[in-house]
Amino acid sequence: MRHWMFRCNDVSQKVSQSLDASLPFHHRMAVWMHLLMCRYCARFRRQLIMLRKVSRHMDDEPSIDETTATLSNETKERIKKVLRAIP
Amino acid sequence: MIEAALPLEKLAQFDTLTGNICLARSLDEGYWFGMKDSPKINADMWVDQYGDSLFHFALARVKKKEIAEDLVQETFLAAVKAQDRFRGQSSEKTWLFGILKHKVIDHYRKNKSTVHARDLLHDPDNVEAFFNAKGGWQTRPAHWQTNPGKVQETKEFLDYFYRCLSDVPQRSADAFVYREIDGLSTAEICARLDITANNCWVLLYRARMLLRKCLELVGFSRQQEGKSK
Numbered sequence: 001m002r003h004w005m006f007r008c009n010d011v012s013q014k015v016s017q018s019l020d021a022s023l024p025f026h027h028r029m030a031v032w033m034h035l036l037m038c039r040y041c042a043r044f045r046r047q048l049i050m051l052r053k054v055s056r057h058m059d060d061e062p063s064i065d066e067t068t069a070t071l072s073n074e075t076k077e078r079i080k081k082v083l084r085a086i087p
Numbered sequence: 088m089i090e091a092a093l094p095l096e097k098l099a100q101f102d103t104l105t106g107n108i109c110l111a112r113s114l115d116e117g118y119w120f121g122m123k124d125s126p127k128i129n130a131d132m133w134v135d136q137y138g139d140s141l142f143h144f145a146l147a148r149v150k151k152k153e154i155a156e157d158l159v160q161e162t163f164l165a166a167v168k169a170q171d172r173f174r175g176q177s178s179e180k181t182w183l184f185g186i187l188k189h190k191v192i193d194h195y196r197k198n199k200s201t202v203h204a205r206d207l208l209h210d211p212d213n214v215e216a217f218f219n220a221k222g223g224w225q226t227r228p229a230h231w232q233t234n235p236g237k238v239q240e241t242k243e244f245l246d247y248f249y250r251c252l253s254d255v256p257q258r259s260a261d262a263f264v265y266r267e268i269d270g271l272s273t274a275e276i277c278a279r280l281d282i283t284a285n286n287c288w289v290l291l292y293r294a295r296m297l298l299r300k301c302l303e304l305v306g307f308s309r310q311q312e313g314k315s316k
Contacts, residue, residue: 007218007221007222007223008218008222008223008224009215009217009218009222009223010222012217012218012292012296013288013292016288016291016292016295016296017288017291017292019291020266020272020273020287020288020291021273021284021288040224040227040228041228043228043230043231044228044299047228047231047299048295048299050231051267051295051298051299052267054244054248055263055267055268056267056268056270069142069143069146069152070138070139070142070143071138071139071142071156071159075156076134076135076138078160079134079138079159079160079163080130080131080134082160082163082164083130083131083134083163083164083167084130084131086164086167086168
């Protein structure tokens with residue numbers, strides 16, 4: 001580290017890495033100190049977490065009701081036919 | 088052929104109990120590796136049972152009904168072809184949705200729109216340029232007025248998300264998809280892409296930076312900087 005504390009570019013990397021691995025204690029502290037003082041990096045961190053949430057929840061199954069678009073019977077039959085053709 | 092859902096589920100559990108774990112999926116072909124003597128799956132039953140929810144999922148992500156239908160068909164095709172490799176680590180449904188998610192991402196990759204952030208982003212390989220010489224933000228992250236719970240329901244957001252993702256360089260995007268959409272660990276991604284952990288973090292970092300920036304540029308954020316300063 002060139003400095004006693006991380007700068008924004010270091011912090012952005014560490015914040016990203018912290019989503020995939022646990023950081024060494026002194027890095028965690030340095031990031032934490034920086035985030036206390038830098039609203040933009042704090043914002044960045046929140047946004048990365050949000051990206052994760054959005055990505056992970058992408059498989060939430062949409063609720064199906066009568067208004068929901070469904071596959072027509074013809075389409076289903078067509079797909080079944082295609083699948084049956086597979087040896 | 089398996090006649091009903093129950094025996095298959097039991098079998099899936101049994102396989103889980105043997106302790107075999109699935110390690111990897113690829114973006115294009117072959118999603119699961121393993122299970123050898125699995126019985127043939129009843130594809131008709133799949134279509135009846137999961138067709139509508141897969142279609143609904145796809146339709147929320149692509150604009151046209153025809154495309155969504157095609158993606159569903161491709162998903163079933165890939166699933167039937169790869170059924171030997173389905174290990175029952177997850178439920179059939181999760182497995183099918185996993186395939187569909189990759190099909191949607193592939194669809195966006197293949198049909199990149201001309202509009203997008205690629206032009207707006209400076210050199211996508213140079214994430215360093217996001218910062219000035221002193222290590223501060225070149226452009227400060229803007230405030231996002233969004234609620235992920237709500238926002239992901241809107242077609243607009245999903246469309247932005249996939250389009251932005253398709254603008255991220257391939258390897259970074261792959262790493263991101265494995266990590267955030269498939270939920271693989273860093274170690275699994277490293278094995279999959281044959282890279283070091285450090286490399287993996289760099290790829291993920293790049294993907295997140297570009298994706299975040301792209302979403303901001305396409306207007307996902309509300310211009311609130313004036314207020315918040």
